[in-house]
Every structure is written in structure tokens, then in C-alpha cells.
Amino acid sequence: MxxxxxxxxxxxxxxxxxxxxxxxxxxxxxxxxxxxxxxxxxxxxxxxxxxxxxxxxxxxxxxxxxxxxxxxxxxxxxxxxxxxxxxxxxxxxxxxxxxxxxxxxxxxxxxxxxxxxxxxxxxxxxxxxxxxxxxxxxxxxxxxxxxxxxxxxxxxxxxxxxxxxxxxxxxxxxxxxxxxxxxxxxxxxxxxxxxxxxxxxxxxxxxxTDQSSSFDLLGVALLTISTFGVVLALVLAPEHGWTSSATLVPGLVGLAFGVAFVLWQLRAPEPLMPMSLFRSVPVSVGTVVMLVMALAMFGSMFFLTFYVQGVHGLSALETGLQLLPLTALLAVGPPLASRLFDRFGLRWPILGGLVSSAIAMFGMSTLGVDGGTGLLPLWLTLLGAGLGVVMVGATDAVIGNAPVSLAGVASGMQQTLLQLGGSLGTAILGAVVSGQVGGNLAAQLTAAGAPAPTATQVAEWQTVVAQGGAVIPEGTAPALAEAIKHASNVTFVDGMSLAFTVAGVALTLGAAISALLKRGEHTGEAVVHV
CATH class of the missing domain: 1.20.1250.20 (MFS general substrate transporter like domains)
Structure with a gap:
């Protein structure tokens, strides 16, 4: 370090x-x-x-x-x-x-x-x-x-x-x-x-490992309310929208209590999570990288399932086989990735993994409705290989560089970031897809020869189309039904492409942040006293 x-x-x-x-x-x-x-x-x-x-x-x-x-x-x-x-x-x-x-x-x-x-x-x-x-x-x-x-x-x-x-x-x-x-x-x-x-x-x-004489009950209360509010807002946002009171109230309450938690941790005699923990560059960088990695991993898998099933009509088993390059590399990649950290330290493997994942996201943003899934295995291979390295590296950075007396706190923080990142991935990328669908669906349906939908109909159909489906009124002629399905799929894929671009940008920013790590900061070799 x-x-x-x-x-x-x-x-x-x-x-x-x-x-x-x-x-x-x-x-x-x-x-x-x-x-x-x-x-x-x-x-x-x-x-x-x-x-x-x-x-x-x-x-x-x-x-x-x-x-x-x-x-x-x-x-x-x-x-x-x-x-x-x-x-x-x-x-x-x-x-x-x-x-x-x-x-x-x-x-x-x-x-x-x-x-x-x-x-x-x-x-x-x-x-x-x-x-x-x-x-x-x-x-x-x-x-x-x-x-x-x-x-x-x-x-x-x-x-x-x-x-x-x-x-x-x-x-x-x-x-x-x-x-x-x-x-x-x-x-x-x-x-x-x-x-x-x-x-x-x-x-x-x-x-x-922690010999503290007291327990920070106020810190527990503040953190519990903060985390509950933020997670509840992320859970409700896709259903109720980001600007609804159902989302805003718990979200703002969570953020307010989060600020109060940080302020209390700075002055508490024996804090639940000492803020001095973040004076370690690997711990701070690792928290950001873990959040970005989880956002990309969970968000991409969420919408890829809709893409291969809804747009290309694959069965659940075929979907699992289609995603196998990603899931297999997430299983076998981390043990192999540890060798890279032995040789090169934290910075270069993490940076390389984030760049590989970003390239995969930008590549998946080019997927289309009519082009099949020919290049998808390549992008999934790059994504799985990159995320497998980043997952181990970010965990290493947080846990390996925290003092042993705070190993449980650091582990809990790492797991919380993983859960929050997953929720952010589905909520934020879901909002991007849903917004793109809501803005383009009427124009796509009209161009396909379907009657122009009303604003109420677009709002009703938006959720279905944002999950790779289509709403076809009963009695619609087969040719028109196919045109509506195709237009709906095009609208969904456009939204998915924008969401994957957003994820790619987030991974690129994460890669830039990971460059703050130094060659000497090698997991487990340093113990930070806070």
C-alpha cells in the first residue's frame, strides 16, 4: 500500500x-x-x-x-x-x-x-x-x-x-x-x-476480533432506516416510477438517514462502521468498483433474458444455454483470476476486467431484432471473463485491506454493495428501457401500419413491451399482428441498447477509478490501522 x-x-x-x-x-x-x-x-x-x-x-x-x-x-x-x-x-x-x-x-x-x-x-x-x-x-x-x-x-x-x-x-x-x-x-x-x-x-x-466495550445502537438504527428506505425505493421505482411519492418518500428518507449515519460515525466513540476505513485507497476504490460491477452484471442478465426469450422466442432451457458463456465464466473464472492478482497486484487485472466488461456492454448495445444472436456468445464471453476478475478483485480490495478487527463489517459492506448494485442495475437500466419504450412505441406502431395508440394505451402497454413482449388486440389480422410484434421488439431493443450503453459508460468510469490503485497495493499484504 x-x-x-x-x-x-x-x-x-x-x-x-x-x-x-x-x-x-x-x-x-x-x-x-x-x-x-x-x-x-x-x-x-x-x-x-x-x-x-x-x-x-x-x-x-x-x-x-x-x-x-x-x-x-x-x-x-x-x-x-x-x-x-x-x-x-x-x-x-x-x-x-x-x-x-x-x-x-x-x-x-x-x-x-x-x-x-x-x-x-x-x-x-x-x-x-x-x-x-x-x-x-x-x-x-x-x-x-x-x-x-x-x-x-x-x-x-x-x-x-x-x-x-x-x-x-x-x-x-x-x-x-x-x-x-x-x-x-x-x-x-x-x-x-x-x-x-x-x-x-x-x-x-x-x-x-473486535474487543470494543460498547455497541453503536444509534448507528445501527440510522443505518437500518437508511438502507431500508433506499432499497425499498429501488424496489418500487420500476412499478411506480421514479417521481411517484411511493418511490420518492422512502428514497429521500433513506438518503437523509444515510447522511445522518455518516455524520454520527464521524463523532461516535466506537462507531459501527468507522469512516477512517475509507482512508485506505483500495477499500474506497473497491466499494465503487463492486457497485458498478453488480449494476452491470445483474442489469445485463435481467434484460438479456427478456431479449432472447421475448424477441427471439427461445425456451427457458435454450435461454440458459445461450447465457452459458456468462454463467460458466462467472463460475470458473474467479479461481483462475486469483493467479493474476498474485502476479500483477490489484490495479491491472481489475482495470482489464472492467474494460473487457465495458467492451461487452457496448457490443451488446448493437444487438438487433433481425440479426439473430450470432455475436452474443462473444460479448457474453468478454463480459463473464471481465466480471469474474472484477468480482474477486473488488472483494480483495475491500476485505483484504481492512483490519482483521473489522473483517465482518467490511464483509457486510461488500455484500451490501453487491445487493445495492443489483437493485440499481435493474432499477436504473429498467427506467432507461421503460423511458425509451414510452417515447418511441407510438411512432414504431404507427410506422408498422397499426392504429396510433392513445397516451393511455402506451402507458398500459409500456411495461409489457419493456420486457420484450407485445400487446396484440384480439382479432388482429395475422400480418398486422406480426408487424405489431416486430415494432414492439424494435422498440424494446432500442431501449435495451441505450441501457447497455449506460452500463458500458459506468464500467468505463469504474475502470478509470480503478487506475487509482497502485502496484504495491496487493491484497492481504497490508493491514490498515484505523
Whole structure:
């Protein structure tokens, strides 16, 4: 690391501020920890497959099905940083066990739910326990591995998670089609039992890393309200619009409490998340890069699914195969990427990964309606390879350069950024697509020979077209119906192209920011005292 700011020193030597010595079998610990995390990653993508069956079984509306996902996201995002602080105070192993056990039991409760309200409530609870599990896992890795092995461990760890997420739709499809939607949640019971048994048997003794004498309850309250408001606004924006009171009120409340949280952290005697943590250049750059990476990854996958299914008519299985270059590289790329960090440090691999991802986004912005998906595998390969490197590098920058006493807080912050970036990706890029569709749909339909729609009709059809579909009135002649479908697809692809251009610009800015990293700032080799 470069010379630290005032009040911050950097050292490659071990410290005595509650820093545990890396234990003898860190790789075994990684496998045990990943077993619990893989359950969470698998569950996330299984639920998407189970949603149609849940709706049919419980009579859920589309809005209720969306809250099956939103409820989990809120429970997770709101609690991540606080859970990370608790892990530092109580010990990462203890909170990991609480998280795994709670996630498993809440999964069973979800499967036993008799109504959508009950199901959504337990999904929120499941998100809270997921928040306990995730920062504790990364905190244990930070403490278990010596600095020169940390990036390699994070690469393997990310690859295992990516593999689980990629397998989710396949496993979920098999479970839901043969045993019903409940099986998508009941499957966590045997996995969770094994995860707890392995953790009890093989994880090293629980050792708190934060010896603070008090807990920042005011900071927890301010951060909780802030995160809840911001995430709720991002969740509601696509449905209600950015200027509606349903979006603005929670968003502004969240931002106001966020400012209050930062001001309090600057003066609190023992803050929840010390602002001095950001005096480390790698930590600050890593937070920005993580946010941009998540925005591009989640936003692109969201609209690519609509593109290949709605515009080109591919089935769910064909869609999965079409996206395989991206999902496969997100699974196998991170372990390979860690070798780059061993050799070149943080800056050049992260910068290269962001540039590769930006090129992919600009390339996907040229996709058309009639040209098929011929170049899509190339762009997905560039995107998957780039994001796989950036994911490990940004995680390294945040966690590897934070003091061990704040490993849980840093891990919670990294996971919060990932969740916020994903929400921003779908919300912001969704607004771009929706706005482009609303502005161009009437002209495209008129040019195709369809009757000019009214403003009310455009508003009603906008959501359908922004998801790659088309609204064709009953009784429309086949030729005109085809023309309407084509015009709708052109409108959607124009909006998607603009959204991918926006994502490409964001990745380019992220690449410029990553250039602030220095060659000597190599993950795990420095410990920052705050």
C-alpha cells in the first residue's frame, strides 16, 4: 500500500489488535464455509424457477410474487453491515452457525406456508439469517488465510458460489417439476444440517476480533432506516416510477438517514462502521468498483433474458444455454483470476476486467431484432471473463485491506454493495428501457401500419413491451399482428441498447477509478490501522 493518510498507518507485519493467527488448515475451513454459502446461492436462483408454481398453488398475484423476492432482499440488505459488526464482536464462527441454522429453519417454514403473506414474512426472516451468514463467512476467510493466499481463497470461494447459482435453475426445475414448489425450500434442510455438522466439527474455535466495550445502537438504527428506505425505493421505482411519492418518500428518507449515519460515525466513540476505513485507497476504490460491477452484471442478465426469450422466442432451457458463456465464466473464472492478482497486484487485472466488461456492454448495445444472436456468445464471453476478475478483485480490495478487527463489517459492506448494485442495475437500466419504450412505441406502431395508440394505451402497454413482449388486440389480422410484434421488439431493443450503453459508460468510469490503485497495493499484504 502507499503511504497512508493522517491517522492511518500501513504495515505488512502482523498486528496485535485482536488479529487471530491464520490456522493450520485454511483450505478445509474454506470448503466447510462454502458449503453453507452455496446453500444461500443455490436458493436464490431456485426461487426464481419456483415462482410460477407458487403463484398457481397459492393464488398469488404478480405483485405478491415480486415480494417473494423483494422481501428476502430487504431482510438481507438491511442487516448485512450490522450482522458483520456482530460477527466481529461475538465471533464469526458463532454467527455463521446462527445464520446457517436460522436460514435452514426459515426455509422449512417457507415450504410449510399456507398463504402468500406467511410465505413473504418467512422470506424476510430468511433474508435476515442470510445476512448473518454471509459476512461471518468472509470474515472467517479473512482471519484463516495468510495475506499471500487470501486472493486465491476468495477466487475459489467465488467460483463455488457462482457454480451453485448457475446450477440453481436446473436443480430448481427438477425439484419443482417432480415434487412441487415446496421442495425448492425443503432441500435446504438436509444441506443445512450437514453444513452445521461440518462447521461444529471442523471450524476453528470461535474468537471475537473486535474487543470494543460498547455497541453503536444509534448507528445501527440510522443505518437500518437508511438502507431500508433506499432499497425499498429501488424496489418500487420500476412499478411506480421514479417521481411517484411511493418511490420518492422512502428514497429521500433513506438518503437523509444515510447522511445522518455518516455524520454520527464521524463523532461516535466506537462507531459501527468507522469512516477512517475509507482512508485506505483500495477499500474506497473497491466499494465503487463492486457497485458498478453488480449494476452491470445483474442489469445485463435481467434484460438479456427478456431479449432472447421475448424477441427471439427461445425456451427457458435454450435461454440458459445461450447465457452459458456468462454463467460458466462467472463460475470458473474467479479461481483462475486469483493467479493474476498474485502476479500483477490489484490495479491491472481489475482495470482489464472492467474494460473487457465495458467492451461487452457496448457490443451488446448493437444487438438487433433481425440479426439473430450470432455475436452474443462473444460479448457474453468478454463480459463473464471481465466480471469474474472484477468480482474477486473488488472483494480483495475491500476485505483484504481492512483490519482483521473489522473483517465482518467490511464483509457486510461488500455484500451490501453487491445487493445495492443489483437493485440499481435493474432499477436504473429498467427506467432507461421503460423511458425509451414510452417515447418511441407510438411512432414504431404507427410506422408498422397499426392504429396510433392513445397516451393511455402506451402507458398500459409500456411495461409489457419493456420486457420484450407485445400487446396484440384480439382479432388482429395475422400480418398486422406480426408487424405489431416486430415494432414492439424494435422498440424494446432500442431501449435495451441505450441501457447497455449506460452500463458500458459506468464500467468505463469504474475502470478509470480503478487506475487509482497502485502496484504495491496487493491484497492481504497490508493491514490498515484505523
Amino acid at each position: 502507499p503511504a497512508a493518510s493522517a491517522g492511518t498507518t500501513a504495515s505488512t507485519a502482523p498486528t496485535t489488535d485482536a488479529m487471530p493467527t491464520p490456522h493450520e488448515k485454511p483450505w478445509r475451513s474454506l470448503v466447510v464455509i462454502a458449503f453453507g454459502i452455496m446453500m444461500v446461492a443455490l436458493d436464490g436462483t431456485i426461487v426464481a424457477v419456483a415462482n410460477p408454481a407458487i403463484g398457481a398453488s397459492l393464488g398469488a398475484t404478480l405483485a405478491e410474487l415480486q415480494w417473494v423476492t423483494h422481501g428476502y432482499l430487504l431482510g438481507l440488505a438491511v442487516c448485512l453491515i450490522t450482522a458483520g459488526k456482530l460477527a466481529d464482536r461475538l465471533g464469526h464462527r458463532k454467527l455463521y452457525l446462527v445464520g446457517v441454522a436460522g436460514f435452514t429453519l426459515s426455509s422449512v417454514a417457507i415450504g410449510l406456508s399456507s398463504g402468500t403473506g406467511m410465505l413473504i414474512g418467512f422470506r424476510v426472516v430468511q433474508g435476515v439469517f442470510g445476512a448473518a451468514l454471509m459476512p461471518a463467512s468472509l470474515g472467517m476467510l479473512r482471519a484463516a488465510f495468510p495475506g499471500h493466499l487470501l486472493n486465491r481463497a476468495l477466487g475459489v470461494f467465488s467460483g463455488l458460489i457462482g457454480t451453485s447459482a448457475a446450477a440453481g435453475p436446473i436443480v430448481g426445475g427438477l425439484l419443482v417439476s417432480t415434487l412441487g414448489w415446496q421442495a425448492a425450500f425443503f432441500v435446504n434442510l438436509p444441506v443445512g444440517v450437514v453444513a452445521v455438522a461440518l462447521a461444529v466439527r471442523f471450524l476453528p474455535a470461535n474468537r471475537p
